[in-house]
Amino acid sequence: NAGVTQTPKFQVLKTGQSMTLQCAQDMNHEYMSWYRQDPGMGLRLIHYSVGAGITDQGEVPNGYNVSRSTTEDFPLRLLSAAPSQTSVYFCASSPGQGSKGAQHFGDGTRLSIL
């Protein structure tokens, strides 16, 4: 049981480049989310999804796109990378409403924008 798997673990980009951070879960969870964590700070919600085909914005959505074509996958796209997007990105999943609400997190993707 892999849980929540994020790839890549590390990435360095140049300003203006685009890339996709991958997130997959094998627990058949309805809900998936993307957070970013800057040094010394708590996590901030970027986007989330309550099921396949449904996404919504979190606190800091600008510069990021998401899609949810399957229950298992929830990729995060950086459209044109900026140094301000240097951060650690965490993907999380949880069962739908009515569950305990406890979320399962991946190990993160460490992204540096030069």
Next chain:
Amino acid sequence: DAKTTQPPSMDCAEGRAANLPCNHSTISGNEYVYWYRQIHSQGPQYIIHGLKNNETNEMASLIITEDRKSSTLILPHATLRDTAVYYCIVRVFKAAGNKLTFGGGTRVLVKP
């Protein structure tokens, strides 16, 4: 979601109980208290949650005051592996998308 206030850091001796306070004086009647922790470089880990009754699981105990304005997470026998940042989060149980709002947390250092 109600805001929470936690001390920025605390030390604890290995083998002793660690008591982590959290203030949530503006909590609403339908909001739960959740605790997560984040060990260095890893994703956050769910610990426990509760509404108004005290809760206990294999990891910790959660004590919520009768007026629900504050709570304490208790790690009964702290080990070096409990060194982490602990986050107290208050949110509606059926929050849209099960969203979590993280504050600064308490950095706990367990010393031998």
